[in-house]
Amino acid sequence: MTHQQNYGHDRLAHYTFHNEVLFLKCWTNLNLKWVEPEKLSQLYFNRFPQEQNMIHLNRCADDRHRKMLSVNVTCDNIKLPNLIIVGPQKTGTSALLSFLKLHPNVTSNLNVEGSFEEMQFFGGTNYKKGFEWYQSQFLQAADNHQIIVEKTANYFDNPVTPHLLSSMLNPDSKNHELKIIAMIADPVDRAYSWYQHMRSHNDSIATKYSPEKLFSMLPGDPEYEVTNRLRQRCLKPGFYAEHVDRWLDYFPPSQIILIDAKAFRLNPTQIMDQLLIDLNLPTSNFNYATNLRYVPEKGFYCTIKKGKTKCLGASKGRKYIPISDSLRSQLNSYYAGHNRALLKLLNRYKFNVPGWLLNF
Ligand SMILES: Nc1ncnc2c1ncn2[C@@H]1O[C@H](COP(=O)(O)OS(=O)(=O)O)[C@@H](OP(=O)(O)O)[C@H]1O
Numbered sequence: 068m069t070h071q072q073n074y075g076h077d078r079l080a081h082y083t084f085h086n087e088v089l090f091l092k093c094w095t096n097l098n099l100k101w102v103e104p105e106k107l108s109q110l111y112f113n114r115f116p117q118e119q120n121m122i123h124l125n126r127c128a129d130d131r132h133r134k135m136l137s138v139n140v141t142c143d144n145i146k147l148p149n150l151i152i153v154g155p156q157k158t159g160t161s162a163l164l165s166f167l168k169l170h171p172n173v174t175s176n177l178n179v180e181g182s183f184e185e186m187q188f189f190g191g192t193n194y195k196k197g198f199e200w201y202q203s204q205f206l207q208a209a210d211n212h213q214i215i216v217e218k219t220a221n222y223f224d225n226p227v228t229p230h231l232l233s234s235m236l237n238p239d240s241k242n243h244e245l246k247i248i249a250m251i252a253d254p255v256d257r258a259y260s261w262y263q264h265m266r267s268h269n270d271s272i273a274t275k276y277s278p279e280k281l282f283s284m285l286p287g288d289p290e291y292e293v294t295n296r297l298r299q300r301c302l303k304p305g306f307y308a309e310h311v312d313r314w315l316d317y318f319p320p321s322q323i324i325l326i327d328a329k330a331f332r333l334n335p336t337q338i339m340d341q342l343l344i345d346l347n348l349p350t351s352n353f354n355y356a357t358n359l360r361y362v363p364e365k366g367f368y369c370t371i372k373k374g375k376t377k378c379l380g381a382s383k384g385r386k387y388i389p390i391s392d393s394l395r396s397q398l399n400s401y402y403a404g405h406n407r408a409l410l411k412l413l414n415r416y417k418f419n420v421p422g423w424l425l426n427f
Pocket residue numbers: 155156157158159160161162220260331332367368369379382383384385
């Protein structure tokens with residue numbers, strides 16, 4: 068059985084359906100019953116619970132669907148991103164976005180209220196707003212904007228994101244235009260940075276438990292459950308092999324760009340100039356040596372706009388006590404298996420191996 072949506076609301080659908088029913092009645096012993104759609108959907112979703120979540124597609128991607136659109140709906144002004152910075156959180160994704168946006172041929176989405184400038188769309192709180200809302204966030208993109216970029220730093224480890232994102236933005240597997248960027252930082256630094264981020268936001272667990280205590284708790288510990296959410300948010304995004312592997316289920320390696328977050332922090336000029344080449348952006352009238360400046364008080368590079376140095380807000384690059392040697396070595400052991408798996412995966416798909424991973 069099927070339903071009318073499968074025919075894209077084609078006018079022939081009624082005719083096909085009607086005759087299909089007549090055929091079944093005449094030539095089979097099947098007992099056809101009419102069931103209310105709601106009951107039917109309950110039966111269906113009990114059987115296929117994974118399909119309960121809707122998937123938004125790009126209604127303009129398929130010629131046949133475009134032809135069936137109502138006259139009030141147009142595909143003429145559809146602007147969608149062709150570059151997504153997927154995270155993970157605390158790896159320098161905001162700096163990467165701000166550096167990219169310096170290029171005259173790059174733009175990004177409008178600021179989204181309540182989402183810390185991030186779209187939080189694919190698998191996030193805004194997904195229910197649908198395709199119309201998503202594409203309307205990019206309407207300001209002009210013809211000279213060769214790259215339209217969106218950055219949401221927790222896309223990287225959200226298990227549903229690659230599927231939802233590829234369904235809307237990469238519906239034709241022959242479309243190799245869309246690029247996905249992930250920053251690969253030492254997972255120990257990333258975990259510790261997230262812990263410090265939550266602490267600075269007065270998270271009750273992060274302020275109550277030291278990182279040493281938080282990361283050494285074992286199941287069975289009376290405080291394990293109550294602290295587990297924070298621990299998982301610190302640790303899990305750093306299972307890089309698992310997450311990159313999932314992205315590779317939906318995108319070929321040629322569409323994925325992995326950036327060494329440490330190299331980016333120390334020498335963004337070189338990384339960004341290479342990125343312009345990878346993204347086919349013009350380099351004749353723009354280079355990063357004259358658009359970025361190292362700011363010693365901050366400890367990283369900031370942008371130069373109209374002659375003025377502009378660093379990211381106070382929430383990026385906060386001062387906090389460096390991680391202790393003992394905690395670093397404990398977390399290094401924790402991640403050893405994951406890091407070895409990542410090294411293998413990067414070699415298999417011929418990605419560059421970040422410097423910090425060479426010891427594994
Ligand atoms: N150039 C430059 N400017 C600002 N910040 C930089 C830069 N390069 C790297 N970093 C480090 O990036 C860390 C924040 O990462 P994200 O922007 O990905 O964080 S977020 O997940 O979007 O909140 C943040 O980590 P912490 O220092 O641990 O807070 C920054 O140190």
